[in-house]
Amino acid sequence: MNRAERRWLLVFTLIVFLVTLIPYGLGFANQDENRVFTGFFIGVEDGNSYLAKMMRGWMGDWLFRSPYSSADQAGLPALLPYVWLGKLTTPTNQHTQFLILFQALRLVGIGIAVWGTYRFASVFFKELYLRHWVVGLSLLGGGLGWLLALIGQGDLLGSLPLDYISPEAFGFLSVYSLPHLAAARGLLLFGLAAYLRTPQESGSLDRDGLRAGLGWLALSLLQPLTVVVGGLVVALHLCVTGVLAWRGVEGFGWPRWRGALRCALWLGLPPLPVMLWTVLAFARDPYAQAWTAQNILTTPHPLHYLLGFAILLPFVALGLRPLWSADRWRAALVFGWLAVVPLLIYIPIPVQRRLAEGVFAVLAVAALAAFQARPSWKPALLSPAFLTTLFLLLGGTFTTSGPSGTPVFRSAAEVRAFEAFRDFIPPDSVVLASYDTSNALPAWLPVRVVTGHGPESLGGREFRNVAERLMLGRMDPDDIEPFLIEQHIDYIFWKPLATPTGAWDPADASYLQSVATSGKYVLYAVNP
Known part of the structure; x- marks a missing residue:
């Protein structure tokens, strides 16, 4: 990555952060003697809980113990950045300090998401403009959820539009208000990018694999379930490519497979102790079991996913063939991921929706492959995907600049x-x-x-x-x-x-x- 690329990543990160900061700034500007801005205008209940976790950190906790229950809790390795950031505060104007730290974490989360997504895109595209479009779509893209709201079908089939409730399927909600999820996606894609590189590209598979593994170690402390998603994708890819190599299919050889396996081990070993600790902690702590049972994130009807991905899907269909022709090894990961996601998101667990993590970035790669194969086509055809972000920005701006009361203001x-x-x-x-x-x-x-x-x-x-x-x-x-x-x-x-x-x-x-x-x-x- 050269200096010009790093400059673009920095500028793009700052632009996204500053633009999404506008509704927050308006909320603070519109405080008066009768109302105080909570610091959140979307997902306010969860936002307050993040600040409460910072308060627990200030109180001395190093592990997550929810302040929203009087039950005994052993402490869990979950949502730790919020807990640890609280240790940087003092009692005077502490709530304001929490909000400043939250915005700092949001900036870091956006930066990691931009960087990780760019690294992932660079594995598939040499053209800088295609990498930029993958990053833009992954962080700011959406579907046709706004159209459902416009025609009065905002509760179609018992669910809000996916664009507005699923930070896993789309990037902007994480960028807007869930910094730990934004950072988690960036680390996930960074690890997968390292896994897909050839020895000639990386210079040292062991070095790159270890770096990516340390990234996934951090990921395990941010969002352990995302490590599971990444692990499933890598395991599936190794199985499929191993079978294809065994059958002698062109583009799949044992030397590359063994290199990928070695990199996969580097990816998986660093986060393994934390993942085992997490599993044991959740298995032994009655509070953790009850919390898990109550944390319901049910996957909506498949039609919502079709509408959410509708803008990209025609181009994805056109991009899969050239993606396969360009590099079958890497295309196999995209094909496998897209094939398994419809199964993952309907596994009967409480947090079904979380298993769609990162899929929009994969769709963006496949869609942009269609443009790579057809140089006369302009990626601007995908611009309608940004309408959801525009409406969310406008909605946040109107909410914090208007006469809103509880819960946005108290x-x-x-x-x-x-x-x-x-x-x-x-x-x-x-x-x-x-x-x-x-x-x-x-x-x-x-x-x-x-x-x-x-x-x-x-x-x-x-x-x-x-x-x-x-x-x-x-x-x-x-x-x-x-x-x-x-x-x-x-x-x-x-x-x-x-x-x-x-x-x-x-x-x-x-x-x-x-x-x-x-x-x-x-x-x-x-x-x-």
């Missing part, structure tokens, strides 16, 4: 209460609040809650309903104290809702003591 009075109560709540205390408040609370205070995040809060909707009934004063008073004791709750963050006359009032409960007040918000301690 009441300034509530945030003042968060800050005021921090001095009264010992770190790691368990606080009961409404679901909405519980989602934000651990991002501002070093506490745990029993609800607030769909997958991470054990008890799911049951605990959410209990919290809402309590806040509305509709819970049977005789059931409240046993529930508080059972869930090890130390404090109640009382935010009066529309309570009916004669409803339960915490001020009348003998087992509760008011310890702090901020406006209409009251902090009650649960007496032992």
Whole structure:
């Protein structure tokens, strides 16, 4: 990679980061005395949970322990960048520090995604403009999901358009708000690029393989399931090419196969200890098992994938033959990956959608091969793929520049209460609040809650309903104290809702003591 290529990667990364930073900047600019920007406008619930993980890191954790449950947790090797970044913060204006670190991580994630995708594209194309298009489509491309929304079919077959819910199938959602997934894709593609290189191209298969393996070691700490996807792709390719080499098919020889196997070993060995640790940790930790069962990412109807990939698919069909003619060995990986994805995404596991990771980059390579074979064709024909990104950018801009309320913005009075109560709540205390408040609370205070995040809060909707009934004063008073004791709750963050006359009032409960007040918000301690 020469200086001009590195300059392009840097400039493209900065442009993507700065353009996607606009909605965030508008959110901060539109704060006022009545509302505070949470720092997120898409996937706000998950965004708050990332900041809460940073808070746990500041509290001393090195492994992931969810603050959205009072259950005992051994700690898991998951989502570790967020946990570790929290150690760089101090209590003063800590929430703002978290948001700055999140944006820094987003910049790094975009950079890794751009770099890894470019390395992958360079294996297939010598033409720089084709590499650039692969990177652009992989990070910013989409399908026809916007059209479904436009014609009033936004819930077609029981699912939102794939472009708006699947960061695995498309790159932009990761670029926009999920930096760990953006970085994970870049590391995945970087490893596969090293695997596909010949000894003549790499100079040293062992050196390149080790570098890629260290990249996959980092990947195992970011998103372990992506290592599984990469491993399946490599294993499938080795099996297919081994059979073809055994049968003497042109383009498939044993020397190249043995070199690929050696590189595959370099790829797989560094992340192996972390992957084994992850499997054992999830198998032994009851909390991890419950979290996994609640983390449902079901694959939608196949029609959504056809619509999501519709812009690229005609060109993919035209590009497969020239891709095969150019280099059968590398084309076999593309063919195998595209063939197995429809099977992977319907494997009966809770996180089905995650197994589509990286597929859009492969589709982009196959589509651009059609243009390589037909030099008179212009890749601008693929420009409609960027409409989804345009609409998501406009949607984010309108959301943060308009009169949005919760969850994008929070009441300034509530945030003042968060800050005021921090001095009264010992770190790691368990606080009961409404679901909405519980989602934000651990991002501002070093506490745990029993609800607030769909997958991470054990008890799911049951605990959410209990919290809402309590806040509305509709819970049977005789059931409240046993529930508080059972869930090890130390404090109640009382935010009066529309309570009916004669409803339960915490001020009348003998087992509760008011310890702090901020406006209409009251902090009650649960007496032992």
